[in-house]
Amino acid sequence: MEIFDTILKFSLVDIIDVVLVALLLYYVYKLVRGTVAINIFIGIVIIYIIWKITEALQMQLLSNILGGFISVGMFALIVVFQQEIRKFLLMIGSTNFGAKRKFLSQLKFLKTEGISNTDIETIMSACIKMATTKTGALIVLERNNNLDFLINTGDEMNITVTQPIIESIFFKNSPLHDGAIIIENNIVKATRVILPVNNEKTIPQRFGLRHRAAVGITERTDAIAIVVSEETGQISCFKNGDFLPFETTEELIAIIKEDLD
Secondary structure, three states: OHHHHHHHOOOHHHHHHHHHHHHHHHHHHHHHOOOOHHHHHHHHHHHHHHHHHHHHOOOHHHHHHHHHHHHHHHHHHHHHOHHHHHHHHHHHHOOOOOOOOOHHHHOHHHOOOOOOOOOHHHHHHHHHHHHHOOOOEEEEEOOOOOOHHHHHHOEEEEEEOOHHHHHHHOOOOOOOOOOEEEEEOOEEEEEEEOOOOOOOOOOOOOOOHHHHHHHHHHHHOOOEEEEEOOOOOOEEEEEOOEEOOOOOHHHHHHHHHHHHO
8 A cells, every 4th residue: 555655656757757867867878879988878777776776675794785885986987988988978068058949959968869860972972082182171060069169260151062162162172271170061161170189089190180070079078089090091980988899981970870870
């Protein structure tokens, strides 16, 4: 009878509490998805569930051990998830409530799956064409973390992505070719954007500032960065501060599409 009484006392506040916790867990999952940290995250969730079960069953010894592990382990988690925590805080801090977008559109973790309209095939076709002429390019694909805080470092745009547009932006004699471009939902949001450069991570000496900038922005946010080398014409892709391995262009397109959805 006590269980039924508890269920009947389930209020609107309790429902909101459950929904908010679910959203928080979902967004944390989105941050760590595709990284090594996802296994750690799943392990933590399992341990927490077991801890709560042992508490409910009044298994005092095991419950105390798991509780102590979780409380002490929080400090270790801050170190393990420092990049993810930084991305989460950056998302909150970079949310511009005074912008034209509505509040809910800024909370991008509320968006439904598969609404990205970015034409990856067109972007990669432009990259392949620029690679043949060794035209340097740096393209940042926005995902969940809002990158509006970077727009002020460049020129704000609102141009639909096409292959000629991308090629003309990075054309060597174009006034817009320096810096990066930011693309969201198949719209070029900004050009000549200055990205944070990583000076700590060791990357091959043949790579220059574009690659370091790609490492820097993907370490700080969940964006994906595509680089075309001006020296070699090689196409590279970065996610979570690391090179994204791929064998063929088709494989890279499939990987990026999955990450954007």
